Amino acid sequence: MPLTLALVAHDRMKPALAEWAARHAEELAPHALICTATTGGVLQDRNPDLNVTTVKSGPLGGDQQIGGMIAEGRVQGMIFFPDPLAPQAHDVDVKALLRIALVYDVPCAFSPATADLLVAGGLLRR
Numbered sequence: 001m002p003l004t005l006a007l008v009a010h011d012r013m014k015p016a017l018a019e020w021a022a023r024h025a026e027e028l029a030p031h032a033l034i035c036t037a038t039t040g041g042v043l044q045d046r047n048p049d050l051n052v053t054t055v056k057s058g059p060l061g062g063d064q065q066i067g068g069m070i071a072e073g074r075v076q077g078m079i080f081f082p083d084p085l086a087p088q089a090h091d092v093d094v095k096a097l098l099r100i101a102l103v104y105d106v107p108c109a110f111s112p113a114t115a116d117l118l119v120a121g122g123l124l125r126r
């Protein structure tokens with residue numbers, strides 16, 4: 001059954017997320033990908049065949065929108081590459097998104113290596 005997956009990255013990590021998605025394009029193809037606005041644009045440019053829907057940009061409420069979807073049980077996995085070296089104006093929203101993903105035990109990965117392990121562990125074959 002197709003899943004809804006959240007794919008989000010901070011600016012300097014967007015190329016890494018787009019590359020990760022390209023490497024897994026075949027496995028991601030059947031699933032609905034929900035992205036914050038800028039991430040979704042970069043992802044779709046690099047992977048035009050993927051099924052990408054966007055919410056608002058993270059600093060403008062997009063992280064909160066995805067958090068709301070998680071609370072409603074509408075997201076089955078999240079790949080989020082945060083920038084570990086840059087402060088974020090909307091840090092409280094980022095923390096809230098991570099917290100709500102933990103509350104609902106949504107499988108999450110925060111780096112390419114762990115995202116690879118989620119896929120290898122069968123996330124996309126459920």
Ligand SMILES: O=C(CO)COP(=O)(O)O
Pocket residue numbers: 008009010011035036037038039040056057058059062063094
């Ligand atoms: O800020 C973000 C995640 O915290 C992502 O938002 P954008 O994809 O719009 O850059």
